Amino acid sequence: MKEIEIDLEAEKNEILKRYRALLRACKSTLQKGDKRMIRKAFDMALESHKDMRRKSGEPYIYHPIAVAQIAAEEIGLGTTSIVCALLHDVVEDTNMTLDEIEMEFGKKVAKIIDGLTKISGVFDTNSSLQAENFRKMLLTLADDVRVILIKLADRLHNMRTMEFMPRDKQLKLSSETVYLYAPLAHRLGLYAIKSELEDLSMKYMERETYQFIKKKLNEKKAERERFIRDFIEPVNKALQAQEIHADVFGRPKSIHSIWNKMKKKSIPFEEVYDLFAIRIILDSAPDQEKADCWKAYSIVTDQYRPNPDRLRDWISSPKANGYESLHTTVMGPRGQWVEVQIRTKRMNEIAEKGFAAHWKYKESSTDSGLDQWVQKVRDMLKNPDTNALDFIDDFKMNLFSDEIFIFTPKGALIQLPLNATALDFAFEIHTDVGASCIGAKVNHKLVPLSYKLQNGDQVEIITSGKQTPKEDWLNFVVTAKAKAKIKSALKEEKRKIAEDGKEILERKMKSLKITYNSENLHKLSYFFKLQSTQDLFYNIAKGVIDMKDLKEYQAFEKNVENKPQDKIEQEQVQNLIRNLKSKDSDMLLIGEDMQKIDYKLANCCNPIPGDDVFGFVTVSDGIKIHRTNCPNAAKLMANYGYRIVKARWTNQQELAFLTGLRITGIDEVGLINKLTTVISTDFKVNIRSITVDSDNGIFEGSIMVYVNDTNHLENLIKKIKLIKGVTGVNRFDSVIEKAS
Secondary structure: OOOOOOOHHHHHHHHHHHHHHHHHHOHHHOOOOHHHHHHHHHHHHHHHOOOOEOOOOOEOOHHHHHHHHHHHHOOOOOHHHHHHHHHOOHHHHOOOOHHHHHHHHOHHHHHHHHHHOOOOOOOOOOOOHHHHHHHHHHHHHOOOOHHHHHHHHHHHHHHHOOOOOOHHHHHHHHHHHHHHHHHHHHHOOOHHHHHHHHHHHHHHHOHHHHHHHHHHHHHOHHHHHHHHHHHHHHHHHHHHHOOOOEEEEEEEOOHHHHHHHHHHHOOOHHHOOOOEEEEEEEOOOHHHHHHHHHHHHHHHHHHOOEOHHHOEEOOOOOOOOOOOOEEEEEEOOOOOEEEEEEEEHHHHHHHHHHHHHHHHOHHHOOOOHHHHHHHHHHHHHOOOOOOHHHHHHHHHHOOOOOEEEEEOOOOOEEEEEOOOEHHHHHHHHOHHHHHOEEEEEEOOEEEOOOOEOOOOOEEEEEEOOOOOOOHHHHHOOOOHHHHHHHHHHHHHHHHHHHHHHHHHHHHHHHHOOOOOOHHHHHHHHHHOOOOOHHHHHHHHHOOOOOHHHHHHHHHHHHHHHOOOHHHHHHHHHHHHHHHHOOOOOOOEEEOOOOEOOOOEEOOOOOOOOOOOEEEEEOOOOOEEEEEOOOOOHHHHHHHOHHHEEEEEEOOOOOOOEEEEEEEEEEOOOOHHHHHHHHHHHHOOOOEEEEEEEEEOOEEEEEEEEEEOOHHHHHHHHHHHHOOOOEEEEEEEOOOOOOOO
16 A cells, blocks of 8 residues: 655644634633643643544544634633643543643643543443443533533534544444434534534435435525525515614525434425525614514514414523524415524524523523533432433433423422423422322323323322332333432332342252352352342342242253353354344345354344344344434444444345335225235235225325335335325334344
8 A cells, every 4th residue: 555645844834724723713712821721732732642643644633623623613612621622632542641631730621631531441241331431421511511512522523524434433423423412412502513413423324315415405505595585685674674683594404404304294305395494683782682582573474474383482481401592484485484583692692602602691591491401410410320321311311302391389480301291290399209299280180190291281299108109100201300210219129129039048048058159149140131139139039039940040050060161151152143043144244354144133123135234232132233224223323332243235145025115195096906016916025014094085004015125125116106196105114122
């Protein structure tokens, strides 16, 4: 391979140019001595990373400078954050220690950098290193939100420069981003960053769809701009006539949000009308903001007829992440709906820069939703015994974008996520109220604990001293606080039962002449396929495991004692391989060296040859193959990146794979007959099942068919679309399954 010549002088000039651009970006926040501190951090980072290069071949220092630039320019952070951004990788990648950083820059900087440094060391296989790192980062969030903001800047730059990374790394990072970091950016009010992270993730996870929508948007760009000009003109004139100073412009929607709309409504790109939103940003005095926004709303609705169901007032009740705006959807001049967002300059800065801007204006907003949310995260982190993966699932639930407002009997307002139940409300008031809750009165009517609350409900909780938390409560609560408290109460209950089981087991083992020691307890747990000795004690106390089972274990142990250890392990591996043998085992190449390894196809997304796929090493079921756009993919890759293996199809044999098609249309006589003829006769495809529903002339059907690969499926879809009366055909995935 030809050596790439590096012009060190040109690189040195480029580094200085980028450093000067960074200083210009943070000029507005610089105070006395700040410039010197930034220079010191820059010099330290430059020295630490001097021999390192990125995958693209560029000097590594470009990355910390870019992260600092994003923190300053796009998030609006100050000097401390810029110093931390410049140094965010030095402890992890070089010999520099946290103590040295603390000596040079103080405790605060050292603490933030510690929060940004990944955990190293050995973890048990049930845990996930990614999940532990994420939890560690959030622990520092409880003290200093800048950790997350710098992490988001770091992630954004990595996503922007990911084209040189191997495909599996791209998928892992994209999944983690869309699963955790994009929702986190949304929760902190960083809408621009959230949209870009989602778009960049989609660029790597669903490449074809991303490029298709991007191309379509570019094709219609001139037409769209003309429409926006025609729409804005009368609004601008009316605002000027009333002497309201405002910027009015059109803003395109993100590719990811357009794709979501296409999926949600099962419509093609051509039928997505709101490809952009009109934004009106008012120059308003603080005491006039609300009145001016409603004035602008009145001007817009004088020009265009509004949709009465689509008015969103986040000025009277801001979102929990501090977002304030007035949204309405109006009928445009060419008979299509257009979303209009009205806000002031202050509100716009909070919408663009989220938490950083929210702090700038903090004096004006008392105890905002953002502060309450950080408090909730702190409460979650106080629970010491949660598994990191459970914690992430619960935390993700708390990243809801939609909130509902519920009133207490005395009229106090409590914010809860969408779909929250009466029991969530009870735990929100106090842990003891939740634990002893037996029912609730919603708007003076008696309802069960699982009742889903609606915006504006007034709720009174009914408690009883005899009530204790139940296992099935976990099935319907949605807030992380309620989940954590119920789990910890159940754990305590389980611990008490396990204590009794421990004594029973000791007696039983004595009577069977089995020594009661930790080695035998672990062997017993393994034999009964239990996670821990506590589960063993619990099952003994509950009578799930009895004397007969213990005798079986004793017989098994005697048999094992006569075999060498490596033979046992070999047998276990052979059994696993035997269980996984299937007729289609040579259809896929798996792993770094692309070998033929046995696998199973995941039920959650039914991959077929031609799909973009990856392998996931399960605990008990060997390797399972998922599509990269499977509903579970983001979660699996974000939490268990180390268990992901590469996979790609080979075209060795014609096999049939099951997939589902959802067909919609106008119910005509003989439509089902035409469908089955096209599928079975013309295409020689076997149908496994067909369900049809017809309602007032509208036809909806789901058909499970066997196809060879994606080309076969696409041709079948094209053929079905040609049938008179059919308006839409979509492939669908089956149920979502849990990671095993």
